[in-house]
Amino acid sequence: MLASASAAAKAPEPDSVVAALCESVDRFCARHVRAQEIDAAGRIPLVVIEGLAALGVFGATLPAEHGGGDLGLVGAAELIETLARHDRSVATTVGLHLGLGTRALVEHGSAEQHARYLPSLASGETIAAFATTEPAAGSDLSAIGTTLTEEGDLLRLRGQKAFVTNGGLACLFTVAARTKTSAGAAATTLVLVERGDKGVVQLGEERKLGLRGSSTTGFVFEDVALPRERVLGALGSGQAQLDRVLAWGRLLMSAGCVGTAQAALDRALRYTAERRQFGKRLDEQPVVRMLTDGMRARVAAMRAMVRAAAATDGETLARLSASAKVFCSESAWRVGDTALQLHGGSGYIEDTGLALLLRDARVTRIFEGANEVLLTQLGLLELSQRTTFAERTAGAVHELARRVEAHRQRLHEEQGVRVVRDKLALYRLGQAVILRDAALAAERTADPDLARAFANDALRDAVLHLGEWP
Amino acid sequence: MIRAELEGKVLSLISQLSTLKAHELRREQRLREDLGMDSVSSMELLSMVAEELDLDISVEDAAGITTVGGTLELVAQHYERSA
Numbered sequence: 001m002l003a004s005a006s007a008a009a010k011a012p013e014p015d016s017v018v019a020a021l022c023e024s025v026d027r028f029c030a031r032h033v034r035a036q037e038i039d040a041a042g043r044i045p046l047v048v049i050e051g052l053a054a055l056g057v058f059g060a061t062l063p064a065e066h067g068g069g070d071l072g073l074v075g076a077a078e079l080i081e082t083l084a085r086h087d088r089s090v091a092t093t094v095g096l097h098l099g100l101g102t103r104a105l106v107e108h109g110s111a112e113q114h115a116r117y118l119p120s121l122a123s124g125e126t127i128a129a130f131a132t133t134e135p136a137a138g139s140d141l142s143a144i145g146t147t148l149t150e151e152g153d154l155l156r157l158r159g160q161k162a163f164v165t166n167g168g169l170a171c172l173f174t175v176a177a178r179t180k181t182s183a184g185a186a187a188t189t190l191v192l193v194e195r196g197d198k199g200v201v202q203l204g205e206e207r208k209l210g211l212r213g214s215s216t217t218g219f220v221f222e223d224v225a226l227p228r229e230r231v232l233g234a235l236g237s238g239q240a241q242l243d244r245v246l247a248w249g250r251l252l253m254s255a256g257c258v259g260t261a262q263a264a265l266d267r268a269l270r271y272t273a274e275r276r277q278f279g280k281r282l283d284e285q286p287v288v289r290m291l292t293d294g295m296r297a298r299v300a301a302m303r304a305m306v307r308a309a310a311a312t313d314g315e316t317l318a319r320l321s322a323s324a325k326v327f328c329s330e331s332a333w334r335v336g337d338t339a340l341q342l343h344g345g346s347g348y349i350e351d352t353g354l355a356l357l358l359r360d361a362r363v364t365r366i367f368e369g370a371n372e373v374l375l376t377q378l379g380l381l382e383l384s385q386r387t388t389f390a391e392r393t394a395g396a397v398h399e400l401a402r403r404v405e406a407h408r409q410r411l412h413e414e415q416g417v418r419v420v421r422d423k424l425a426l427y428r429l430g431q432a433v434i435l436r437d438a439a440l441a442a443e444r445t446a447d448p449d450l451a452r453a454f455a456n457d458a459l460r461d462a463v464l465h466l467g468e469w470p
Numbered sequence: 471m472i473r474a475e476l477e478g479k480v481l482s483l484i485s486q487l488s489t490l491k492a493h494e495l496r497r498e499q500r501l502r503e504d505l506g507m508d509s510v511s512s513m514e515l516l517s518m519v520a521e522e523l524d525l526d527i528s529v530e531d532a533a534g535i536t537t538v539g540g541t542l543e544l545v546a547q548h549y550e551r552s553a
């Protein structure tokens with residue numbers, strides 16, 4: 001079924017292809033994916049991995065000529081949202097494979113690298129992973145200490161990586177290492193490492209708060225000799241590749257957050273429609289209604305934001321994927337927390353499943369760029385562009401965009417380029433920017449009532465972040 | 471300050487954010503591809519220069535800079551204007 005999507009390689013995939021895939025994945029997950037059991041066992045049953053592989057899930061975004069489904073980001077985001085509604089560990093395992101794990105290979109790999117690796121990655125026989133983080137280099141990737149040095153015909157990889165998602169399953173790793181540019185300065189290179197390469201040592205499984213079915217391990221590279229053909233693109237060209245790969249990774253992670261939030265909302269709506277207190281159903285209480293309405297509006301904004309970002313490319317995708325990552329991870333946490341609250345004491349009990357949902361969601365505010373770091377960068381990006389949105393909008397969205405633009409102008413006038421080092425100002429501006437981006441996306445594609453409700457909430461929050469009062 | 475002195479100061483600031491020494495820097499080198507800087511560190515560079523030399527450089531002007539030579543030119547223009 002997926003192969004038929006190949007004709008639409010560069011154009012957006014037909015909705016019907018994505019819908020058919022998501023429908024069969026949804027059916028399969030409803031029958032075979034048991035989130036609580038996966039959490040308790042600390043791994044995803046083989047039958048689930050094999051079943052998803054048979055549906056073409058592991059090849060969904062890989063090129064059709066190597067057995068993949070050629071889906072773009074829009075379709076891939078829908079697929080990950082579908083998986084996350086059932087279980088976040090499954091969605092993370094697949095999302096990492098399709099995003100960070102294989103994207104650099106798909107976009108920057110040579111024909112030989114494609115022929116060698118893509119067929120087994122597309123069939124799900126090989127799972128991919130991505131390793132940049134190190135014990136001493138997390139948010140600060142310029143501190144990467146793993147080195148890739150030239151030794152005659154070979155390259156030599158030395159160093160240690162931490163927190164590698166899919167570490168225990170993967171046979172192919174995209175590894176970020178330190179090399180030199182042609183000018184001799186320190187640079188980053190992405191290189192492909194196989195599990196069987198001599199000197200590749202996997203460390204033990206991490207014990208985690210959530211995402212327990214998703215494997216996370218460290219790796220040590222002990223003088224690993226690699227042929228030059230393993231480099232993706234040219235030596236030293238990894239930074240630009242990383243920007244693009246991270247955009248895919250962040251957006252698929254955001255889509256997973258939409259799935260988590262939708263699952264939390266569905267449960268909250270079901271529960272508040274059944275549970276009776278004070279002689280009536282919970283959803284007849286105005287305060288409860290206000291909370292569920294807020295969740296509905298937020299989930300609609302999350303989905304709109306992911307779709308809006310997924311339909312872009314280049315620098316816009318890089319910016320919007322970071323914005324979506326922060327907004328969706330914070331929102332999944334917030335919606336999940338409200339859903340748990342509305343379940344009362346039973347929400348706190350593991351059997352209800354809300355606690356698992358929250359435990360699983362927590363890490364999304366940390367990985368793929370800690371939110372605080374991304375917010376500061378988003379504030380900086382906002383300052384370096386002249387884009388205005390206010391004039392094209394109305395109501396609360398207009399007011400929100402106008403305030404962001406006025407604030408930006410004030411920072412320019414008061415500090416000029418010096419503001420780049422005023423991290424608090426950048427962070428606060430970043431907070432307002434993600435709300436503006438979400439409100440704009442919702443205005444364009446979400447149900448108008450939900451979009452309006454979200455814009456009012458977002459305006460209130462943004463005003464607080466910018467330190468202004470209406 | 472004469473131009474050579476100004477350029478010396480800027481090159482020394484660039485070398486603080488790159489792993490190259492000031493004397494290894496060339497005008498045609500690109501901040502990102504050749505010096506390994508990312509978009510944030512290249513903006514921070516201009517911010518440091520503005521602070522050190524007390525110049526009013528806008529964020530938009532700083533964001534448009536991609537090379538060592540571009541940095542030197544931008545700083546020279548602002549320095550002459552402020553002198």
Ligand SMILES: Cc1cc2nc3c(=O)[nH]c(=O)nc-3n(C[C@H](O)[C@H](O)[C@H](O)COP(=O)(O)OP(=O)(O)OC[C@H]3O[C@@H](n4cnc5c(N)ncnc54)[C@H](O)[C@@H]3O)c2cc1C
Pocket residue numbers: 096130131132133137138139140162163164165166208211216363366367368369370371372373376
């Ligand atoms: C379950 C899991 C899976 C992961 N999977 C992968 C993977 O597959 N591949 C991979 O390479 N990595 C992976 N990671 C690593 C993850 O991306 C890093 O943990 C993350 O980037 C943060 O780095 P750090 O943990 O070193 O935190 P640090 O960089 O030490 O930061 C700690 C905290 O300090 C704050 N902070 C840091 N710098 C700043 C700043 N400049 N401004 C404001 N606040 C700041 C933030 O709140 C941050 O959360 C994974 C991590 C986990 C937990």
